[in-house]
Amino acid sequence: MANPFIAVVRFMKKPVGLGVGALIGVVVGVVGWGGFNTAMEATSSLEFCTSCHEMRDNVFQEYKKTIHYSNPAGVRAVCSDCHVPKDWSHKIIRKVQASKEVWGKITGVIDTPEKFESKRLELAKHEWARMKASDSRECRNCHSFEAMDFTHQRPKASKQMQKAFKEGGTCIDCHKGIAHKLPDMSGGFRSKMKDLKAEGLKNGGKAEKSWALTTSPAWGDLDKAAAGGSGEGRILPAAPVTVLKLSGDLAQVRIDGWQQAGAERLIVALPGKRIMLAAVSAALAETAQVKSTRHDDETDLDWKEASIVLWMPKANLTADQKALWAYGEEMFDASCGACHSPAPPGHFPANQWVGIVNDMKANTSLEEDEVRFLQAYLQNHAQDVVGGH
Known part of the structure; x- marks a missing residue:
């Protein structure tokens, strides 16, 4: 009995067989390509994007209150209009990146309102960075500087838009929170300060070269510093200091800077520049050691290069x-x-x-x-x- 596989192979070697094979390949390719495109479009629909409760119960509810969802013209921008590129290459890249979001769904990273809020700033920053990097490409699918009639905008908006147009600004620079609630922007930097203060409690004052974290009370001698109170002066945030010695919770520091002649109570970082390092009482100002003097032509003022020794809480110092x-x-x-x-x-x-x-x-x-x-x-x-x- 003849092997049917061999018969098929022989047939496919014939011209008619090659034609049939090519036709089958074309049909399979068209069906496959069409199916792939259909899947791509389906996963870009509003229904798909809001099919999970993480999106439906959080950002979707915010989006429904915006002009992108409902407006007099009846034109709606859905999730993919802003978050998925239109051109093929960037769309594929974005879809591949979305696999991470699928993993987030599986692991429940933002599956409660509380978890979502804790991640809102991080998620927003990622999206803002993506839009900034693409020059707000998805925004520009609908909006164009060249097509705008600035005379029909509110005066303040018109001024800002024309300024952005001239300076090469991009939409997301000014339009954060256009479709979703803005996150608490202070969460990120305040978390950093919290970490710096925690480190200050452990290691503040251990490094000779340190910086003040926040405004700190300052005293001229240890006894007054140990007694506490509001201090005889203040060391201002980010002021660089040299740690001389420690005593309990206190650090003796030296501040090197400049005093304006006639206004010696204020120590600044550079002559003629109001970069304030410390403000002290008149009595403390007299204890400053003057190293040199200089006349600043720009301000027409005389300046003294000086250093002053003060006591401050060591926990308010960082070496980082x-x-x-x-x-x-x-x-x-x-x-x-x-x-x-x-x-x-x-x-x-x-x-x-x-x-x-x-x-x-x-x-x-x-x-x-x-x-x-x-x-x-x-x-x-x-x-x-x-x-x-």
């Missing part, structure tokens, strides 16, 4: 400058980047940052001492301090 500036950077991004794309710290000189911070602080939820730290961070990274542009 990198972590301290990371805290400042996140505070800046979270507080100043929620509504617009902020200018980088090196864009302005140190003294100009003082006015900018004072003007804008009312638009943030920062506490008074956090504002002081933010100003110190910006000034220490300013154009005329670290050579910004």
Whole structure:
């Protein structure tokens, strides 16, 4: 009896067999490709995106209250319009990346409202970074600077939009929270400060080169420091100090800086620049050791290079400058980047940052001492301090 497999092979070797094989291949390819595309489109539908309770009970409910869901024109942007690229290559990459989200579903990473809220900031940051990297590609599928009639926008919006257009800004710079509730932006940087303070309780004052975490009371001698109270002065956030010795919970530190002639109670980091390190009583100011004097032509003032020795709580010190500036950077991004794309710290000189911070602080939820730290961070990274542009 002839082997049917051999018969098929012989048939396929013939011209007609090759034609039949090619036809079958085309049909299978078309069906497979069509099925694959159908699956791709199905997994991009609003129904699919909201089929799990994590999305349906959280972000979907927020989205339903926005103009992207319901508007006078009756045009709806669904989840995939904002979160899945239209072009084939980027869409495939995004779908592959989504496999991590499937794993999150399986492991229950955000399967309760409490878990979701604890992850909201992290999830939002990932998506903002993706949109920033693509120049808000998905937003631009519907919105275009070139097609905008700025005269029909509110004056403030028109001004900001035209500014962004000229400076190469991107949609997500200003439109965070456009379809979902904004996360608590302070959670990230306040968590960093919490870690820094915990480290300060363990190791504060052990390193000779240290920095103040927050505004700290300061005293001229150990007895007064041990007695406590409000202090004879203040050491300001991010002020660099040299630790001289420790006594119990206190550290004796030296601050090196500059005093303006006639205003010696304030010690600043550089002559002519209002980067404040400490403010002390008149009596304490007289104990400062003057090393040299200089006339600053820009301010037409005389300055004294000086050092002053003070006592302060050692728990308010850190030796990790990198972590301290990371805290400042996140505070800046979270507080100043929620509504617009902020200018980088090196864009302005140190003294100009003082006015900018004072003007804008009312638009943030920062506490008074956090504002002081933010100003110190910006000034220490300013154009005329670290050579910004």
